[in-house]
Amino acid sequence: MHSWWKRHLKVWICGLAIASLSGCVADGSGAKPESRAEAWRFLTQATFGADEVNIDRVMTMGYEAWIDEQFSLHPAFTYRDFFTRRDAEIKADHPGDASARAGADQTLEAFFTRALTDKAQLRARLAFALSEIMVISCNDDILGTVAPQIAAGYMDTLDSALDGSYRDLLEAVAKSPAMGQYLTYRGNTKEVPSVGHFPDENFAREIMQLFSIGLNELNSDGSKKLDGNGNPIETYTSDDVKGLAKVFTGWGNYRGAAYSSASDSACFFWAKECQDPEGFYQPMVPYPAYHSVSEKKFLGVTIPAQDTPSPQADLTTALNRLATHPNTAPFISKQLIQRLVTSNPTPDYVARVAERFTATGGNLKEVVKAILLDDEARGPITLVAPEHGKLREPVLRLTALLRAFKFNTITAGLSASPMDGANTTRLDYVAIGNTSDPATSWGQAPLYAPSVFNYFRPGYAPPQGEAASKGMVVPEMQLVNESSVTGYVNAVLDLLTNGIGPSVVVDTDGQCGAYTLEVQQYIQSLDPKVPANKALQDAAAKCKLETLTQRSVTMQLIEQRAMAYDASTLTQHIADRLLGGSMTDKLRQAMISTLSTLDVPALSSQPSSGDAVNSALDKRVWTAILMVAVSPEFLVTK
Template identity: 40%
Template sequence: MSNDVAAEAEARCESAMAPSIAGVSAAAMLAACGGGQADEQAAEPKSQAERRRDLAAPADYTPYTPEELAAAFAPDGQGQVDAQGAARFLIQASHGPTVSSLAAVRTQGLAAWIESQFAAPRGPRHVDRIFEQRDALGGWSYVGIVHTFGPENSEFMMNEAWRAFMTGPDALRQRVVAALLEIFVITTRVGIIGIGQNQVTAAAYVDMLNDRAFGNFRELLDGIARSSAMGVYLSYRDNLKAEYGPDGKETRVPDENFARELMQLFSIGLYKLNADGSLKLKKGKPQETYTQDDVFNLARVFTGWRVPKPVNGEPDMAEWSKPMVPVAANHSPEEIRFLGKVIAAGTKAETCLKKALDIVFAHENVGPFIGRQLIQRLVTSNPSAGYVGRVSAAFANNGQGVRGDLRAVLRAVLLDPEARAGDVGGGDLPDIRGKVREPMLRLVAVARAMEAGDPGTIVFPIANLSGASTGVGQAPLKSPTVFNFFRPGYAAPQSELGAQGYVAPEFQLLNGPIIAASINKINEFVRVADDYLLIELGHLRGLAPRALVQRVSLILTGASLSMADEEAFTQLVSGVSPLNPKLRIQVALQLVASSAAFVVQAW
């Protein structure tokens, strides 16, 4: 956001933060006072206690090497990328810089780092871990068994998402998955199915996003459409074909929920767009992309799909982790007309789905509609028409005649001149830039700044932080509706931003109480993180107060902390005894994490 427009956002944040900073900092300062030989015979089944011990064994954890530490914070000019530019890039392209990622970007360069992330293996499959946890705990609840930061619950997959976001080495993939989860929304709030099925379907859905985050958008649409989690959430699992009375009139029609959201939210949006994301006007008015007849017809495609039947020898409920399958007897046989195209009557379910998704994928709106949202999630809330157009062009053609290549799209989003403006040699900053950071992503960034590692506990010990009084007001997979925590076009009513035609989507989620509560919870996390996670603060040790504040600012804000805040924070850190270096580091982290420069990703 520009300096003048961002002032409104920063004032809103600072007004909520002012009492919190002083209170938390004061509180922090007051606190200062065996393996064996393999047996040729089949192993005996392990007891529940043994399974718990195995799963709770400490995970391998090496946050960074001395060489990486030196490269990450080397003086500018000694690497391909300056420290601030690398940090800014990683704030956009990951959940926040770590020592190793800073070193990699500075030595490899931005484009090479992106390619290395495309090639990096993904982490453990969430479905596998969900079943391991269920088996180790003897059920779907860890309440009273696992000590967690945040209220205990039975939602293993939410804890799994925190683990991947905070500790996953595949940093770009995890950042993109988080963005995709806010575009193609599911939630574990649904109570239609049992808690076990709920967790397994959610785990399989996130696994699918991990697998297809760097693939083709057409494949991503297919994974979404076949997902049992989406089938449950948008009510087309076991969706039945129409029935007709003696007079030929329909007495039952297919559920239209997914058909509508597939077009409205997941692909083309409500209004026809130019390639640069601007509205296509007709006689000065927007043109709708689809009609109710289109929804009615498309709904026929999503009839007859169900969760596969159990297979002998598989874990109980494994069928819920698989894509849905068609049941021919329940699939609509009628002709399907939508978006100006026709699928012939009698087309089988599999072919029908393929043809329908091909039609949606080919629509000219998909590139600008999805491209703009990826820009908003990663870089800036108000991209220029030129920026959206360049990303849309990459979606339309990756340079080799391929449409929908998400790798090409991500390169375009992250390496665009508008994204890199402000870097050394990157050109002038646009007048309107940046975005508000969501509370859960701020917590993840702080965890990564502290080099958080997986402790190897049965369940990752970060739990349900979606409550405004017990958490940060937000958590993975806890969106209240299919419209996400906020809409991409949201602007606060009667705000200066809205009056000037700009949007600030995350402000739909944020209000004074949530801003204050999230800052307090994040500051609490800083104080107690090593009670739950593996933490390494060596990269912040041995620094004078000002140098410490500057390094924390580099990691958390891309060195965008104001001079006034830097001076005030340096004085506060100086007030902590040098005999307690850990507390000095915690206070510096708390202060910078409470600053407007961290809450508002703007530079």
């Protein structure tokens, strides 16, 4: 049968399947996109934004080969290495300031550097998705201020876990010092009923409710099981929480050989005399003396009372139960589908992914393949199905805009500061900062969720509107309000006209922009009679830092400026970059009409004429991008 007929027969059959909720078998393995639009759609789901390089690669390699390559591409740096190097640079840039050190902003720098520049896009996107399911937040004082490197280490934990199973991920998260801090079970002690002390139940509750089995018993397709009265069946009780909480006792921060002489008590409670820096990154370790030895009952499992504490054995039993619980495959599969493809997957889509989850023992790579290669992700019918798709969350809007076009970052490709050690190479990084303020910024920032429930819940349904009337969920709508809508428009406009990120002192000759005006002033204040100081001053003299400042990240739209003479040409180009080439006639006509009202003056012999022309062309480009960025066609991905 001719390939065209095969494809369109399959489209017709799958359309009937989706309409009837009977499902359609996925066969994405070996398939290649037939157009750049199809490659763009795939990359919108699998990366932080489609770019021309990856579009070409997906079209050449095919979907599955691209996924395989992405899983083999480990990131260019770990969060830990990034944080450590930025810490050294910040200290070098603030000589004599004992308080100067890396903070939560540097974890954000690492995140955006990966999201915007790293080749391992799928891994970075998946780690972000997992961070929204297994939430920690830098709003916590320890994670955000006192020991922010713990949060950096958590992102490495999520990335490393992608090479294993969901069961491996659960254990890595359960032992994470970041999660132990955020959900308050680091230093959790066994029960002492005589004084009314019982183990902290926070993590025991959340690992069931949010990280594995959810609140209600599920069928394999993610639908709720009902009792004889038609009511949902709860998956666990307060007794299950109490029993499981005993498992998460006796776990404290790592300590190495250098701290072997410190008491267990000092190390378990992270007293000053036993604060091993490795404890910020290494998995937590058991302290048996603080682990409960009483009987532990949860989810149909009983761990008998013990004469000798067995924290690791108890943890293994608990995590095995959670990972193999019938709910876990559909519960987690649906959430990953929601994060990558669509907020309201059909039951058959969930069932197909859950089946792969179960068959492979929760192998994350295979689960991701099942999600991204399924017909509901790749098929053309879902492009027009109103129930399909998802609202693009603010972080992904920002990264998509930057990856679609060229941008410049002052903090990349810079020379070393004279204050650096010999043979020092500075990091290339993207400084964007905390974008969580909905009124003045994008309304969301990685690792800054307001609670363990993330910025939005997977089951959130707007109280009014068509989605609510159809029983659909729109998780990302939980972020939407009057302030965030206005704030988003202003944030896009600010990005286009001024850039984003902290203001940076500009080196006018472009040779020494890696260090600040403060550093140069410090060097100039040193006694020039001291040879070492004289050498520093000679090095600094090559730089001409001025108090001219600009945002650290600015969009470079020279290519688009050249197209802006013709409104139709510019409109199609912006559609190609931000919408995969397709655009409704209504939006297209509105853009062409609006752009045509922005006059471009004729070039004359006047010295300022060129600047006036470029300014007018830039306004056309900014207007075109802004109109698409605020359109439903960009905000909703299919």
